Amino acid sequence: MATNNVNAEAGHTPENSVIFMEQVQKIYKMGEEYIYALRGLTVGVKKNEYVAIMGPSGSGKSTLMNLIGCLDSPTTGNYFFNGTNVAGLDDDDLAEIRNREIGFVFQTFNLLPRSDSLHNVELPLIYAGVGKDERRERALQALEQVGLADRAGHKPNELSGGQRQRVAVARAIVTRPSIILADEPTGNLDSKTGEDIMRLFRELRDQGNTLIVVTHEEDIARHAERVVRIKDGLVEHDDLIPASERILD
Amino acid sequence: MSRIFQDTVEGITMARSALRANPLRSSLTMLGIIIGIVTVTLMSAFLTGLNDMFHETTSFMGTDVYFIDKFSWMGGDWMTQMNRPKVTADDAYQLQRRMTTAKAIGVSAREDLNVKYKLAEVEDVSGEGVDAGYEAANSVEIAQGRFFATQELASARPVCIIGYDTWDKLFHKSDPIGKQIKANGYTLEVIGVAKQVGGMFGDFADNRVLMPLQTLFNAYGQPDRSLTIAVKAKNVMEKEDTRAELEYQMRVLRKLKPQDRNNFGINSEDQFNQTFDALTSVLKSVGLTITGLSLLVGGIGIMNIMFVGVKERTREIGIRKAIGARRRMILMQFLSEAAMLCLVAGSIGIIIAYSASMYINSKVLSADSTVHIHFTIGLILTGLAISLAIGVASGIIPAWRASKLDPVEALRYE
Numbered sequence: 001m002a003t004n005n006v007n008a009e010a011g012h013t014p015e016n017s018v019i020f021m022e023q024v025q026k027i028y029k030m031g032e033e034y035i036y037a038l039r040g041l042t043v044g045v046k047k048n049e050y051v052a053i054m055g056p057s058g059s060g061k062s063t064l065m066n067l068i069g070c071l072d073s074p075t076t077g078n079y080f081f082n083g084t085n086v087a088g089l090d091d092d093d094l095a096e097i098r099n100r101e102i103g104f105v106f107q108t109f110n111l112l113p114r115s116d117s118l119h120n121v122e123l124p125l126i127y128a129g130v131g132k133d134e135r136r137e138r139a140l141q142a143l144e145q146v147g148l149a150d151r152a153g154h155k156p157n158e159l160s161g162g163q164r165q166r167v168a169v170a171r172a173i174v175t176r177p178s179i180i181l182a183d184e185p186t187g188n189l190d191s192k193t194g195e196d197i198m199r200l201f202r203e204l205r206d207q208g209n210t211l212i213v214v215t216h217e218e219d220i221a222r223h224a225e226r227v228v229r230i231k232d233g234l235v236e237h238d239d240l241i242p243a244s245e246r247i248l249d
Numbered sequence: 250m251s252r253i254f255q256d257t258v259e260g261i262t263m264a265r266s267a268l269r270a271n272p273l274r275s276s277l278t279m280l281g282i283i284i285g286i287v288t289v290t291l292m293s294a295f296l297t298g299l300n301d302m303f304h305e306t307t308s309f310m311g312t313d314v315y316f317i318d319k320f321s322w323m324g325g326d327w328m329t330q331m332n333r334p335k336v337t338a339d340d341a342y343q344l345q346r347r348m349t350t351a352k353a354i355g356v357s358a359r360e361d362l363n364v365k366y367k368l369a370e371v372e373d374v375s376g377e378g379v380d381a382g383y384e385a386a387n388s389v390e391i392a393q394g395r396f397f398a399t400q401e402l403a404s405a406r407p408v409c410i411i412g413y414d415t416w417d418k419l420f421h422k423s424d425p426i427g428k429q430i431k432a433n434g435y436t437l438e439v440i441g442v443a444k445q446v447g448g449m450f451g452d453f454a455d456n457r458v459l460m461p462l463q464t465l466f467n468a469y470g471q472p473d474r475s476l477t478i479a480v481k482a483k484n485v486m487e488k489e490d491t492r493a494e495l496e497y498q499m500r501v502l503r504k505l506k507p508q509d510r511n512n513f514g515i516n517s518e519d520q521f522n523q524t525f526d527a528l529t530s531v532l533k534s535v536g537l538t539i540t541g542l543s544l545l546v547g548g549i550g551i552m553n554i555m556f557v558g559v560k561e562r563t564r565e566i567g568i569r570k571a572i573g574a575r576r577r578m579i580l581m582q583f584l585s586e587a588a589m590l591c592l593v594a595g596s597i598g599i600i601i602a603y604s605a606s607m608y609i610n611s612k613v614l615s616a617d618s619t620v621h622i623h624f625t626i627g628l629i630l631t632g633l634a635i636s637l638a639i640g641v642a643s644g645i646i647p648a649w650r651a652s653k654l655d656p657v658e659a660l661r662y663e
Contacts, residue, residue, distance in 0.1 A: 071571060071656050092575050099573020110568045110660070114266045126259055127573045171572070 012044030014080035018178050018210050019068060020044040024077035026063050026233075037063040039233035040077065045179070045212060050205045052221035053214045055230035062183075064230060065214045069102055069181050070094045082178060099127050103172025107184035109164040111156045111171075117143060118152040121171045128175060142170040146200060162193035169200060173209070180204060182213045186220055198223045202248075222247045256578045260585025267558065267586060268593075278554045279594035281547030282636060286598025287605070288540035290632045291622065294606055296533055298623035303525050312518055313482040314386065315492055317344075317499060319475040321514035323524055333512045335475035338462075340502060344478060345382070347498050350491040353481040355383030360469045362432045362458060364411075366419040374415055375457035376432060378465025386479035389459075394426050394441030397461055401440075405463035409437040413445035414455035432458055435468040492517070544635070547594070548643040555587050555647035566651055567659025576652040583651050587644025588637055595636025599629055 014020040026038040037060045045051050055061035066072040067079060070086060073094070079087045081097060089097075104110075111120045121142050125135035143149045146166040156164050165185065172180050182201070186194030201223065205211050213224060221227050222241060229237040268275040317340070320330050341356040348354065360376040383389065384396045391410065401408050409430070416425055425439045437460060446454035466474075482491035492515065499513055559566070566579060574582075606622035 066657050069571070071660075092577075095570065095573050095575045098571060104571050106660075110564070110571075112565060112568065114270055123569070124572045126255060127569075127575075127578060129255060 012046065014044075014078075014085075015083055017044035017046050017080070018049075018082060019212075020078075020080040021064075021067070021074075022078040022080070024067065024074040024079060026060070026067065026072070027075045036233055038067070038074070041230075041234050043228055043235055043238065045210065047178075047210055048205070048208055049226060050201075050211045050224045051213070052224035052227045053212065053230060054216060054218075054221050054227055055236075056216070059230045060233040061214055061230045063233075065181065065183055068179075068212065069104060070097045095127075099124055100175050101178040103169075103175065103177040103180040105165070105168050105172050105180065105182035105185045107187040109156070109161075109168045109188070111164055111167060113156050116153050116155050117148065117159070117167045117170075120156075120167055121174050124171060124175045138174055139170075142174040143167070145173065146170045160193075161189050162196055165189060165193075165197055166200065169197070169204075173204065179210045179212055182211070184215055184217075185213065186215075186217075194220070198247075219247070253581065256581035257585050259578070260582035261589055263582050264586035264589040268590065274554065275590065278550050279590060279597070281543065281550040282591055282594035282639065283547075283598040283601065285540065285544030285547045286595045286632055286636060287602045288543055289537065289635070290599055290602040290624075290628055291605060292536045292540050293628055293631075294602070294622045294624045296529060296536070297625065297628070300529060301623055303521075313485045313488045313491070314388075314517065315480045315482070315488075315495055316514075316516040317478040317480065317495070318514045318516055322516040323520045325514075330514070334503070335473065336478060336513060338476060340499070341380075341476065341478045343502055344480070344495070344498055348480065348491075348494060350483045350487065350494050351480050352483045353382050353385035353479075355386030355479045356380045356462060357383055357387075357477050357479070358462060358465055358474050359477070360433070360465060364415060364419065364430055364432050364458060366425075366428065366430045369419045369421075371415055371418045371456070373456070374412075374432070375453060376465065376469075377457060377459050378462035379459050380462050383459075383479065386481045388481075390444040391441050392444040393424075394439070396441065397459075402461045402463070405461050405467050407435070407437050407464055407468075408440045408460065410441035410443055410459040411439055412443050412455040412457040415458060416442045430458075432460075433469065437464075544639060548639045551587055551590060551640065551643035552647060554590075555583065555644050556650075558586070559583065559647050559651040562651075563654060563659045563662040566654050567656050567662065570654070570656035571660060579654075580648045580652040583648035584641060584644045587648065588640035591636045591640030591643070592633065595633050598636075599632045602632075603629075 012020060014022070021041060021043050023040045023042055024038055025036065025040050028035040028037060039060075041060070041064065043064075053061055053064065063072075067074055070081070071094075073079075073089070074087050077087065078085050081101065086094070086097060098104075112123070115123075118136070118139055121139040122135050125138060130138070140149060140152060143152055146169050148163060148166050148170065151159060151163060151167070156167070159167065165188075169180075180201075185201075186197055189197065198220065201211055201213070211224070213220065215221055222245060224241065225246070226240050227237070228235055317336055319333050319336055320327075338356060341354065344351075345354050356379065358378045360378070362374045362376040364371045364374045379397070381397075381399060381402055389396065389410075392413070394410070396410065397408065400406075409432070411419070411425065411430070416422070419425070419430060420428070425442060428439050429436050430439060431437075437458070443455075443457075443459070460468075480491065480495055482488035484491075496511065496515055499515075500509075500511065503512055505512065569579060603624055606624055610622055
């Protein structure tokens with residue numbers, strides 16, 4: 001039976017965590033039935049933590065990721081983001097948080113196919129209302145950080161899978177978000193390219209970013225410092241990974 | 250405020266790349282709007298030209314002149330009117346004595362003429378025998394020479410004033426004063442040329458020969474002629490009073506009882522105006538309805554394509570929302586796309602319509618035809634405004650739907 005094990009490291013509170021979910025439930029209505037995707041889950045992530053979230057399909061890990069990413073709202077419970085409860089916010093406010101505080105990295109890259117790399121990376125800044133010159137500069141900086149400044153004019157179909165993912169990462173960091181949220185970031189990449197991406201993540205972590213990676217692969221999870229295992233809509237285990245078992249480059 | 254601007258700019262960028270991505274589909278979609286705009290603008294321009302021409306030229310008669318004639322100009326039973334008593338010089342004389350609200354009264358009689366000068370010949374020229382009052386009553390303007398002198402009118406001298414076209418055709422714009430022409434075999438000396446009238450009535454007004462009334466009677470006979478009496482109102486503002494008095498005086502002259510209908514016609518330019526305006530408004534309603542329908546079809550086409558486009562780009566909308574696009578931004582972006590599509594289509598339509606009007610004006614309508622297709626700046630702006638309106642109206646529902654998509658589901662969409 002899964003228990004709602006409290007966090008591995010004592011002392012995650014809404015105040016000291018970047019994100020803190022408290023007794024969060026997500027309930028869907030399918031026809032006549034109610035589906036409990038999350039059953040009162042509690043978890044927190046502090047600044048500069050590198051966390052992997054693992055769980056089998058049906059565990060609620062995707063739902064949890066959507067909630068963390070403010071793509072959806074909890075049915076009951078609290079979600080504190082940088083100390084503020086965002087559980088009751090409306091669509092526009094959630095959009096604002098997604099824009100400024102969250103950097104998404106998707107399994108399928110999710111770049112706009114008809115725009116070049118620069119435009120793709122600029123997009124969050126466009127939505128943030130940043131002026132033309134400033135956002136161009138910041139976008140180029142982000143592309144440089146991931147090593148793709150020379151591919152600024154290329155469209156996604158002119159890039160390899162690994163390059164596309166790196167553009168996606170550049171897009172995720174361009175607004176200097178509070179968290180970087182990655183969903184199976186290496187799922188569509190070969191193992192070597194996947195390693196490149198994980199190395200990039202480590203660099204980001206070293207630069208002070210907070211990383212949350214949702215994955216079902218042990219190899220990927222072991223790049224992180226801490227693993228939160230979800231089962232049946234609750235936290236089953238929440239452990240730090242001992243240094244000996246971690247994958248460091 | 251600048252956010253709305255940025256959203257629109259992003260929308261336009263999206264629109265351009267979407268249009269370029271699918272040029273065939275974009276073109277086909279725009280076709281409906283293009284056809285609609287072409288027909289609407291051409292029709293409007295044509296009606297405007299027609300209107301211009303008409304209103305420019307009816308001043309030939311003067312808005313304040315009434316004509317007493319045996320027949321009424323617009324409609325009425327021809328058979329009954331045939332039996333009306335003819336209008337005589339005596340009627341004119343009596344009116345001249347009795348009318349108090351007339352500035353001028355003139356009399357004329359008509360005859361169709363074949364006119365010759367040396368080897369040149371013109372057929373179907375309107376011959377008009379006139380009196381002294383005719384010049385003022387009909388606002389005749391003399392370009393060369395002079396009007397008839399009292400002496401010439403009184404003694405029926407064989408003199409004439411020719412119209413502009415007649416002068417052109419007979420004398421090829423050389424000096425005609427003092428020369429002799431033959432009208433239906435009768436010799437007349439030219440003493441003047443009338444100023445060109447042009448316009449819709451140019452065919453009549455510029456192709457005529459004026460001579461003293463008595464001269465016409467001498468040359469071509471008098472019996473059974475019904476004259477036309479032109480009465481110019483004293484005061485344009487009070488022309489209705491003049492008309493009323495005129496009708497009254499004529500009825501007295503004809504000894505009509507109160508229940509009798511007029512046995513003469515009182516005609517004026519207004520009748521043309523009214524008939525013309527009625528005609529053009531019917532033309533307008535019918536024409537614009539039909540052309541408006543094609544715009545409706547075009548708009549539906551746009552809406553349809555937008556729905557398809559939104560569906561195809563569900564994933565993209567999800568991505569944009571995940572990156573932080575608000576509902577209103579997604580709405581603006583898709584709305585801009587529809588609007589841009591329509592503006593481009595409208596511009597193309599206007600260019601085509603303009604070119605067509607140029608071509609029709611120069612090739613199809615003859616050089617001296619007075620009808621032309623009149624393109625105004627106002628029309629162009631209206632056409633663009635209509636295109637924009639259709640774009641917004643057609644695009645609003647698909648754009649709204651797009652903005653309402655749930656990001657989680659949209660991202661999952663294949």
